[in-house]
Amino acid sequence: EVKVPINPVVAITDVTVKNKKWFSELKKNQSRYLEYWRRYYDYLNRKPSWTLDAVRDIDDSTDAVLNYMADPNLKIKQDVYGIAFGYVQSGKTAHYLGVLNKAADAGYKIIIVLAGIHNNLRSQTQIRLEEEFLGYDVRGFADDSQNAIGVGIGRSVSHHFSALTSREEKGDFNKIKAGTSMNPPFILVTKKNASVLAQLIRYLRNLPVAVKKENGKKGFSVDYPLLVIDDEAYQASLNTKDCFNADGTVKEDFNPTTINKHIRTILSLFYCFSYVGYTATPFANIFIPPKINSRKYGKDLFPKDFIVNIPRPDNY
Numbered sequence: 001e002v003k004v005p006i007n008p009v010v011a012i013t014d015v016t017v018k019n020k021k022w023f024s025e026l027k028k029n030q031s032r033y034l035e036y037w038r039r040y041y042d043y044l045n046r047k048p049s050w051t052l053d054a055v056r057d058i059d060d061s062t063d064a065v066l067n068y069m070a071d072p073n074l075k076i077k078q079d080v081y082g083i084a085f086g087y088v089q090s091g092k093t094a095h096y097l098g099v100l101n102k103a104a105d106a107g108y109k110i111i112i113v114l115a116g117i118h119n120n121l122r123s124q125t126q127i128r129l130e131e132e133f134l135g136y137d138v139r140g141f142a143d144d145s146q147n148a149i150g151v152g153i154g155r156s157v158s159h160h161f162s163a164l165t166s167r168e169e170k171g172d173f174n175k176i177k178a179g180t181s182m183n184p185p186f187i188l189v190t191k192k193n194a195s196v197l198a199q200l201i202r203y204l205r206n207l208p209v210a211v212k213k214e215n216g217k218k219g220f221s222v223d224y225p226l227l228v229i230d231d232e233a234y235q236a237s238l239n240t241k242d243c244f245n246a247d248g249t250v251k252e253d254f255n256p257t258t259i260n261k262h263i264r265t266i267l268s269l270f271y272c273f274s275y276v277g278y279t280a281t282p283f284a285n286i287f288i289p290p291k292i293n294s295r296k297y298g299k300d301l302f303p304k305d306f307i308v309n310i311p312r313p314d315n316y
Helices: 024-029 034-044 052-068 091-107 119-133 194-206 258-268
Strands: 010-013 078-085 110-115 186-190 226-231 272-279 304-307
Touching: 010 052, 010 091, 010 258, 024 052, 024 091, 034 091, 034 119, 052 078, 052 304, 078 091, 091 194, 091 226, 091 272, 119 186, 119 272, 186 194, 186 258, 194 258, 226 258, 258 272
Parallel strands: 078 272, 078 304, 110 186, 110 226, 226 272
Antiparallel strands: 010 304
């Protein structure tokens, strides 16, 4: 007798995303093209700390998150907001790295990881991203096989992601990187810092692939879908200013907190995007007022489309 405990992926979903299976279909029909995911999957299976069950769980639960996210292949206007929550120190970073690898295969062109508010955490996240997504050390040359690390050792991918940030303590998005012009696909790991995010907004608006949107401002067509992963989504991202009148209506001249404003501005630049927050403490996020949609900053970060519980690893 062999007992195999199965932890189902528990999720609360909006009716608009409940039955979406676009990524599962893509995986079934085009599995040979899932280059980023295949090498990450093999990488996890080679790590002694990962059991077959744990890898299977992360595969199933990241499939669920992708299915709920915007399908970039539809080439239509989409905005998806969700939250993934799990136990403290239970592999949330590994989980969203799985989501990133699958998103890269699925057609997302710009990926932004918001990694806390401190340089050291941002740097640690960048190192994990280079080892488990990019496959190379950004400080060297991306096409140099001697520079390959982690998933990139002996494995290459046909569609290459560039990086706008590096693992140094001061490797966050900065003025030097803002002076370069990079075409998607690219990825960056940045702090939730007001000046860094403001600089990033200016950079995105000035990219050659940006076009004029309906509001006259520069932004990105459906050909350039965005994924934002908000790590520790309860921290700094939320608006903490009072936004209600005494009768419960939203104030017209309401001005949100700076980080919240910047994140929403970044999302509003894109016609097609998914915002996924990761946290062990989701209560602050589910109490975001769900109906706020300002002309200037767009919708607030309420997880209107899905809340997914990440399975607990069997060795937790």
